[in-house]
Amino acid sequence: MSLLDTLARMEAVRSGHAEPLATVRHRHLSERPMVLVPLAAAGEAGAPLAVLLGTDREHPRLLLVPQPLNRDQRFAFLADFAAELLAHLGPYADEVELVERTEKDPETGEKTQSFRELCADAPQLIVPNSGAVQHLALLGRSTRFRRTASDPDPGPYPAPTQVPLLGRWLTHYTERAQVPGSSLLLPLTQLLARHWATGQSMLEDQHLGARLAWHHPPAGVSGAELAERVETERDARGVPLHPPAGPATDPVFDAKVLAPAIARHDKALAALAHRDGPESQLAVKRAAEELHAALLGATLPTWRDVWHGLDLLRELPPAAHLTERWESDRWSFTNHRDRLAAGEPPQPKQDDAVTAARKLAQREREQAKVDVQEALDDPLAMAGHRLSGEAFSGEVVEVVPEYDTTGRSPKPRPLLVLRTEDRPHADPGREVHRANGPNAQKAEIVSAAPGSITVRVLNGMGRKKEPEPGTLPEPGERVTFTLFELTVRQSAPLPEPEDTPWTHGGPPGGGSTDPSPTGTEEWE
The missing domain is CATH 2.40.30.10 (Translation factors)
Structure with missing residues (x-):
């Protein structure tokens, strides 16, 4: 934490409301982002429970797994999730513009002009916090290697056709979220923390509702008091009135609301399997509606908070270098689209030494570039460098x-x-x-x-x-x-994977970067 951040937090404690850390918006916001509010099942890392998603703040769609332990229901949930997300990504992949590029022949040194397709825009995903990013990364890792019925050897539990494609896109987005300055996948709590300081700890800022309580609190109430009220208020059953942003659910909600609803749904399905009839079908329908209402109540407050946070960010004028960084995101989206079209294999579970070094060098280079650009775009960012x-x-x-x-x-x-x-x-x-x-x-x-x-x-x-x-x-x-340079230096060139020493995973052993997609490594 910089000295300016510390001073701003102290001022927020004194004033009782959030204090600005920026005069401009340092991340790109699309006109039509897709908001995702995921929930994970307790006790099993990466097990999906539900997701509230959509691009219309008034009409979100809830997808859920009625029984998280049921493999078929999980795959049905992932198939629905893939249908929603891929339908959103598709139009962006089709609308392109031609960009002229100059390429130099490494042998002759001659320069030639060529044209490449660049997607005119890229789809942006917004999630409540960094925990949601980690959950999506686990979903991507557990689905991108799944075998489908169309594969030569589908295995005993083939996944729906679109599920591996969903995993590859989720992996790409969550890896891109680790690149400083990227705006393809944005956790809102981190985005708000870049632009405003509150009088609470960074851990408390991960509760989106408590974080937003510091923005424009009502007269006579401080941000700290309103944040405490948001965090602690519960109904007669002890269930939070304002659930946390997830992906973990509240233990009291799990015990008193979610578990009984899942049990009633399981019981109704068992009765329907034993004796099919109008009464059994009606019982299943009622149990499903009850479970849907319970999970909607757990996600809808966070859904409203995400859109409220986006409204706050849109009030800030965009920074001057946003267009340049968003173009880099568009190239990232276009390149991944091209890799999928070329039939390349899924991203490996573990990068080889050269790829890992290149990713690290890119992130260090992008971090240095973002620091310089933000200082040039924002007097408050430059003030932080002056203080230090x-x-x-x-x-x-x-x-x-x-x-x-x-x-x-x-x-x-x-x-x-x-x-x-x-x-x-x-x-x-x-x-x-x-x-x-x-x-x-x-x-x-x-x-x-x-x-x-x-x-x-x-x-x-x-x-x-x-x-x-x-x-x-x-x-x-x-x-x-x-005192620092305003142009970022390029990192030293790295060898090709086949030229990497054996001490770093190269020849003669061949390395271990093959994804080895068995299709059953996560949930079996």
């Missing part, structure tokens, strides 16, 4: 012309004298970078004293003897410099 000594901002008091005469012709190296109260953690000679200039400019600190810093500008002033107009700030103008 990684940047400084000040008013230009004087511009002193100076020249470097060591070469054939003198080069401008003017001095900027800044009036500032910031104290960067840098000694004279440290390279700094101008954050709000017309182009990327490097400078170095010449001297630093309380209330004043002098820097020497090193480039970005044109090729003439005198600096080009507009390349230097005028006295009275405010400028910002950072």
Whole structure:
């Protein structure tokens, strides 16, 4: 947690409501996202119980497993889930635009122009919290290797045709959610925490209802009081009036509501199997409606909270670099669509050494890029770097012309004298970078004293003897410099998998990245 986050949390405790951590929205929000509120069965990791989903806030659809221990009912639930999700993804995969790209032949060095398809937009999934992301990842892992009746060797328990495809998409989305700055799959509690600070702990912020209680509490009630009320209020049976965001359910709800409803449904099905008739069919229908109502009551408050949180986020203007990061998400969605169309196998259970290193390098690179872009887009983000000594901002008091005469012709190296109260953690000679200039400019600190810093500008002033107009700030103008580079460096190249040493899973043994889809490794 940064110093600015700590100060904002202390201010939220004092004021009694959420305090802003950003002036702009740093994540993309689609006009028509699909919201998912999943529930997992207690006592079995990754076992689905229900999911409330849809793109219309007024008309969600609840899918449920009447008996989580029943394999056929699980597969029926997953087939319905796949039908809903794939129907939402399909139109995005079909609408494309052609993007011109320049490719260089590695042998001849010749450059050729080519065109590639890029999906015009990508479907966005919104879940309540990070626990829901982990639950979807478990669902993806347990379904993407499933064999179906159309496979040569379907096995004793073939899954519906669309279930493995559902698993591959869920795996792609949950892996993409680990890439900093990605917006394909967003946990709302994490998204709200990026833009506002509350006066409670980060663990308490995982309860979506309690987290939203800090936003615009009613007069005379603090955010802490309203959050405690949301977390603790229960009905006469002891069931929470505002259930947690899941995917785990409340133990009292499990014992007093869910378990009896499942038992009555099982009993009705057993009676129907023993003696089919109108009364038995009506009993099954009533038991199913009771179970549906119980699970709808457990998910609907969170469903409303998710849409309320999205309304809060839409009030913020989008950051300048959002379009660039969303285009990266569109390429990710397009590339996975192409892999599926090419018939490539499912994602392996465990990455080989090179793939794992590439993923780690990409995430480190994206994290550095997001930090820089957010600092450039948002004064509050830059203020955090200033508080930590990684940047400084000040008013230009004087511009002193100076020249470097060591070469054939003198080069401008003017001095900027800044009036500032910031104290960067840098000694004279440290390279700094101008954050709000017309182009990327490097400078170095010449001297630093309380209330004043002098820097020497090193480039970005044109090729003439005198600096080009507009390349230097005028006295009275405010400028910002950072101690970190504003462009992210590329990571070192990695070898191909076949060139990886045997110590890292390469030849001669061949490695163990084969997914080995037995189709029965999760729920058997």
